[in-house]
Amino acid sequence: GQNIDQPTEMTATEGAIVQINCTYQTSGFNGLFWYQQHAGEAPTFLSYNVLDGLEEKGRFSSFLSRSKGYSYLLLKELQMKDSASYLCAVKGGDYKLSFGAGTTVTVRA
Amino acid sequence: IAGITQAPTSQILAAGRRMTLRCTQDMRHNAMYWYRQDLGLGLRLIHYSNTAGTTGKGEVPDGYSVSRANTDDFPLTLASAVPSQTSVYFCASSPLAGAGDTQYFGPGTRLTVL
Numbered sequence: 001g002q003n004i005d006q007p008t009e010m011t012a013t014e015g016a017i018v019q020i021n022c023t024y025q026t027s028g029f030n031g032l033f034w035y036q037q038h039a040g041e042a043p044t045f046l047s048y049n050v051l052d053g054l055e056e057k058g059r060f061s062s063f064l065s066r067s068k069g070y071s072y073l074l075l076k077e078l079q080m081k082d083s084a085s086y087l088c089a090v091k092g093g094d095y096k097l098s099f100g101a102g103t104t105v106t107v108r109a
Numbered sequence: 110i111a112g113i114t115q116a117p118t119s120q121i122l123a124a125g126r127r128m129t130l131r132c133t134q135d136m137r138h139n140a141m142y143w144y145r146q147d148l149g150l151g152l153r154l155i156h157y158s159n160t161a162g163t164t165g166k167g168e169v170p171d172g173y174s175v176s177r178a179n180t181d182d183f184p185l186t187l188a189s190a191v192p193s194q195t196s197v198y199f200c201a202s203s204p205l206a207g208a209g210d211t212q213y214f215g216p217g218t219r220l221t222v223l
Contacts (some may be wrong), residue, residue, distance in 0.1 A: 004151075004189050042199060042214040043152070052206060070151035087151065096167065097142075099151040 002026045002098035006088050011106045012078055013059070019075045020086050020103045028093015034062050034073045035087040037102065041089055075105070083107045112136070113215035115200050121221045122190050130185045130218050132200030138213075140206040141183040143167075143175060145196040146217075152199065158183055159206040190222045 035043035049064035154167030
């Protein structure tokens, strides 16, 4: 089975930086995905990491350490529209995605 | 705009009734998936199809069935709904079922079984 852990909630101030951590234990590894999900909407793709290191995409960056079973999503220059749930998902040896329960980020003015 | 559509948007259903949730994509993706999302549990895979004509069971398949007669459509059927199937259901698709293939999600169907 797969075990994916991420914090339930985080709160930050507009303009600040927030780091969402994700740890995982999976049977095989074929990459880690981050999705953003606004309340009442579908998840939308943010990033994909399969090799160790940092992937930067505008205000969002994602890091992976396969040896530690660890990833983080870094959100910089937070905006009110970044208030959402962020889902960590791991593609295991069977090429199926397993999702964490999600981290709800609240951005305050 | 190309993408995935799901119908209905929401539904209230009496326990014991049969229900089919519809999912259609126009991206010519080979792989399609059904997930349910429950508070505190995250998204869980119900069934998947790597290509038209094939289907497979996910993590929580009991009480659900699927078919994949063509590339575009992937309906999910609840043969006899039970209250524990109250959830938000998301359909997703990806170009292939490989490592780097990103899954794209439909808008979801909110189902309540009473």
